[in-house]
Amino acid sequence: MIKEVICFDCLDLDKTLARLDMPPLESVSNYDKYLETYIGVYDDDLFETLYKHEIDKIDWKNYEDNNYASVNVELKCSQCKTSILFGSRFIKKANINEFITQVFSLIGDKLSRYIEFCSRCELIKDFLVYNSILESETGRSVTVPGQSIEEFLTKFYVPKGYINNLLPHLACENCESILSEEDNGDQELRIYNYKDIDEYLKVDLEELTQYADSYGINIKKVEVTNFSKFLQENAMLGFKHSVGLQLFELFEMIYRNNEFISLENINLYRGRVRKTGTKQFLGSEMWNPPIGVSSHGRYNLVGSSVLYLTDNIQYIPYELNYKSSEVLDIATFHINKPIKILDLSSMYGEFGRILSTSPNSSNVLKLEYLLTNYIAECCRYIGFNGIKYNGVKKGEYKNYALLSYDKDIDICINDIKTYSAEIKYLLSDFISDKEE
Numbered sequence: 001m002i003k004e005v006i007c008f009d010c011l012d013l014d015k016t017l018a019r020l021d022m023p024p025l026e027s028v029s030n031y032d033k034y035l036e037t038y039i040g041v042y043d044d045d046l047f048e049t050l051y052k053h054e055i056d057k058i059d060w061k062n063y064e065d066n067n068y069a070s071v072n073v074e075l076k077c078s079q080c081k082t083s084i085l086f087g088s089r090f091i092k093k094a095n096i097n098e099f100i101t102q103v104f105s106l107i108g109d110k111l112s113r114y115i116e117f118c119s120r121c122e123l124i125k126d127f128l129v130y131n132s133i134l135e136s137e138t139g140r141s142v143t144v145p146g147q148s149i150e151e152f153l154t155k156f157y158v159p160k161g162y163i164n165n166l167l168p169h170l171a172c173e174n175c176e177s178i179l180s181e182e183d184n185g186d187q188e189l190r191i192y193n194y195k196d197i198d199e200y201l202k203v204d205l206e207e208l209t210q211y212a213d214s215y216g217i218n219i220k221k222v223e224v225t226n227f228s229k230f231l232q233e234n235a236m237l238g239f240k241h242s243v244g245l246q247l248f249e250l251f252e253m254i255y256r257n258n259e260f261i262s263l264e265n266i267n268l269y270r271g272r273v274r275k276t277g278t279k280q281f282l283g284s285e286m287w288n289p290p291i292g293v294s295s296h297g298r299y300n301l302v303g304s305s306v307l308y309l310t311d312n313i314q315y316i317p318y319e320l321n322y323k324s325s326e327v328l329d330i331a332t333f334h335i336n337k338p339i340k341i342l343d344l345s346s347m348y349g350e351f352g353r354i355l356s357t358s359p360n361s362s363n364v365l366k367l368e369y370l371l372t373n374y375i376a377e378c379c380r381y382i383g384f385n386g387i388k389y390n391g392v393k394k395g396e397y398k399n400y401a402l403l404s405y406d407k408d409i410d411i412c413i414n415d416i417k418t419y420s421a422e423i424k425y426l427l428s429d430f431i432s433d434k435e436e
């Protein structure tokens, strides 16, 4: 015997369902076999039961005619007290929790399709690092906040009280992580969509084809579109793409033909700036930052650590954006054992340029970032210990990005010296007499 019932309105999900193009709760429960079992109908049988129940309550000894009319066979929602009309459906109150769980698993499935990316996605992590690089290198603020889970659910009119019921049923479409599952080191989990990262996913194809051309590789634009998209989605799998494969084969050929430089018994330098009056950096602090801490760099894949060195100490202040309130600690690294270096500073003309120029448009940076990451991974894999490339400033110096080496065996620090540097402004070309 059904004692207590709840009406569909009481769940307050009409707007959410409509927003998700789902039929109203009453019809949803008609189609789902689990939901069906928690549903009752106010039919003849129920009417008779209720009727009998009410009749039984009548005190027949003191029965008077007009009492009969007051027999109450109205079925009311035990929450909002609205009458359930004869012939309508309702939720059995005893099953309300199971019913809600099942409804939210259906809604969760639908809602998850709108969670295109989350802050746990590798792509999003890369994207956020990329934005911080862009910010620090261009000074332009690029904040893409995404939305919190609450904000996201509010857009779908999910009543606040249901958030915890719904969470276990929400998963990211891209990385498939369940939003309710705790993830260590998680800051507040945020949701992103394609629109948020649209700009990031676009690459200036014109440039890439030009660079490829300049070293004899003919890549069709369609392929490039495809490749850049592919790289953005999975930087580690670039070699599975035909364009990526061609680049990989080129570097492999260079390696097999011994067309690399072997560096041995020379000194290279790395500088770090610090505030005047603070302690000199220790040797251990002059190596590349440990994995996971490295902020950014031309050949840095997020998470992998690269040691950046230069062969001319004079250019360190320029490359470090040295300020006059600072001093420079410069470590001399000695290369003890021969290491194999891919020389991109002379070999590939224009192609080398993109690997070394300072980014002045977001497109260059984006392309550069993706390509250099890919190239660095290829080189590391093939067996190169590092890459030689041109510095940002004009002048007689080269930079090295060391990708793999045995610390203190292949390379060691000879000494660390502290310098101050002077910033000079020179008058260069004469431009004009007087402008009016």
Ligand SMILES: [Zn+2]
Binding pocket: 006, 007, 008, 009, 010, 077, 078, 079, 080, 081, 082
């Ligand atoms: Zn109700």
Ligand SMILES: [Zn+2]
Binding pocket: 117, 118, 119, 120, 121, 172, 173, 174, 175, 176, 177
């Ligand atoms: Zn995700």
